[in-house]
Amino acid sequence: MKANVMMNRALSIRTKNKSTPSKGHGRGRGFTFRSLRESVQPELSRKLFRLIKLENDLIHTHEAAGRERTAIATQLSEWGEQTSDEAVNDISDKIGVILSEMGGLEETYVNSLDLSRTHLKMIRDTERSVQPSRDGKSKLYDEFQKLKAKEPQSARLVLLEQELVRAEAENLVAEAQLTNVTRQKLKEAYDVEFTAIIERAEKQIILAKHGRRLLELLDDKALSPGDVRMPYENGAQARQVLNDAEDDLKEWQPEHHHKAVSENGSETSKGKSPVEPSA
Amino acid sequence: MKANVMMNRALSIRTKNKSTPSKGHGRGRGFTFRSLRESVQPELSRKLFRLIKLENDLIHTHEAAGRERTAIATQLSEWGEQTSDEAVNDISDKIGVILSEMGGLEETYVNSLDLSRTHLKMIRDTERSVQPSRDGKSKLYDEFQKLKAKEPQSARLVLLEQELVRAEAENLVAEAQLTNVTRQKLKEAYDVEFTAIIERAEKQIILAKHGRRLLELLDDKALSPGDVRMPYENGAQARQVLNDAEDDLKEWQPEHHHKAVSENGSETSKGKSPVEPSA
Numbered sequence: 001m002k003a004n005v006m007m008n009r010a011l012s013i014r015t016k017n018k019s020t021p022s023k024g025h026g027r028g029r030g031f032t033f034r035s036l037r038e039s040v041q042p043e044l045s046r047k048l049f050r051l052i053k054l055e056n057d058l059i060h061t062h063e064a065a066g067r068e069r070t071a072i073a074t075q076l077s078e079w080g081e082q083t084s085d086e087a088v089n090d091i092s093d094k095i096g097v098i099l100s101e102m103g104g105l106e107e108t109y110v111n112s113l114d115l116s117r118t119h120l121k122m123i124r125d126t127e128r129s130v131q132p133s134r135d136g137k138s139k140l141y142d143e144f145q146k147l148k149a150k151e152p153q154s155a156r157l158v159l160l161e162q163e164l165v166r167a168e169a170e171n172l173v174a175e176a177q178l179t180n181v182t183r184q185k186l187k188e189a190y191d192v193e194f195t196a197i198i199e200r201a202e203k204q205i206i207l208a209k210h211g212r213r214l215l216e217l218l219d220d221k222a223l224s225p226g227d228v229r230m231p232y233e234n235g236a237q238a239r240q241v242l243n244d245a246e247d248d249l250k251e252w253q254p255e256h257h258h259k260a261v262s263e264n265g266s267e268t269s270k271g272k273s274p275v276e277p278s279a
Numbered sequence: 280m281k282a283n284v285m286m287n288r289a290l291s292i293r294t295k296n297k298s299t300p301s302k303g304h305g306r307g308r309g310f311t312f313r314s315l316r317e318s319v320q321p322e323l324s325r326k327l328f329r330l331i332k333l334e335n336d337l338i339h340t341h342e343a344a345g346r347e348r349t350a351i352a353t354q355l356s357e358w359g360e361q362t363s364d365e366a367v368n369d370i371s372d373k374i375g376v377i378l379s380e381m382g383g384l385e386e387t388y389v390n391s392l393d394l395s396r397t398h399l400k401m402i403r404d405t406e407r408s409v410q411p412s413r414d415g416k417s418k419l420y421d422e423f424q425k426l427k428a429k430e431p432q433s434a435r436l437v438l439l440e441q442e443l444v445r446a447e448a449e450n451l452v453a454e455a456q457l458t459n460v461t462r463q464k465l466k467e468a469y470d471v472e473f474t475a476i477i478e479r480a481e482k483q484i485i486l487a488k489h490g491r492r493l494l495e496l497l498d499d500k501a502l503s504p505g506d507v508r509m510p511y512e513n514g515a516q517a518r519q520v521l522n523d524a525e526d527d528l529k530e531w532q533p534e535h536h537h538k539a540v541s542e543n544g545s546e547t548s549k550g551k552s553p554v555e556p557s558a
Contacts, residue, residue: 201480
């Protein structure tokens, strides 16, 4: 089955009935009481926790892919040796070297996945630390509203309001930290990931192309019974292919990564109105 | 840990004390009795059987990688949605689309791995079918030698020798089939594999580069407490990135694969002398 181009393609990856994000929560000018209360989550970091767990699964899977590729490389070479066919012996052994390098690429890639994951963890940790700040503010707000309804003349109302203002100031700091860490680390996490994917892919292409060159050194002209295979004479060329592959990998350089400047130009904005400041 | 360039690089992938293949088994001019007996393996197809098994493990691992990548895509999008940050929401959702496509690439790749594996299976099946031919010939040879030593004048010797010649003829056909299938299918198996690796890698590069463009649309300027984020205005641009990614994938074409002609030219041959014909 050939996968369709962008088979998962959509404006959103979410299921349709969930695709409209709830409005009005832009962290634009700080939180109103109302927007705060709406955005409080029982466990702010729960979804990210799960994401980090899934990234860990993927790390283990790519580790396994690397190990298995290396095992295949060895097995292919050993099979080739016992065929008693000098050409198959040599080519399968050298294809094995190529495949083994492919396995090694997974190892490097896994290190980058792991780095990417540490960036996500920093977001998670910040999310976790912001939760008590939101909870505290929310609790004070409830208390204030309750008292105001029950004893509108209570002297404690003034004190509560002062506490609330302080809690809000503290929370403003926490929320600024959260948005800063979230955006910076999200970008770093997936920049590391995409850069690692590109590196691995470019090196895979180098190896695969040289691998195909090796295959071309194997004469597969059909023999009739009793026919004679020409003696294998491509050993030196096959060694040269491995040398070329090694040279190409050595010379590989990451493409210069132009950090595109966001151009908030002619494109239409979604035009959501930022929430009102709470102060 | 950064993997060294060609860390597994060697002239051979085999362990050193095994790296010299046994000599004199070139299928060059058919088999002598001696070379035949040396090359008979208790289970000719055992090593290939194991290789095919390992390829199956790799298939399952890449299936898992695809599934896990897709799960990550969904989870990232869902996390972004609950951040209540419109920019993070949109970008994480669209990064999710990119990652989901990455997952889909594994699926296509798995189909090619599976095809590659069917080629290896054809070699294995042929190896299996050649074994009885070798065994039969070997048994006749033993019988002939034993009788010759014990009763050099026996009339049965002539009959046995005739049988042996017939068995050898039959075996010559089998061995020709084996070398033809082995070489052709080995090339096909790994040509499919390398071509699939290149396709997946080139598409991964397309997706990763557009993924990085998406990241650049996320403003990560640090805010001070109470600072205002500019309203998110990159929604249309982000959608355009996905359109571009889709277009690039649609336009992707396999590079024309020049089948390199084997040049048995100036390079030195290993100079092994082919075994003598047995007739």
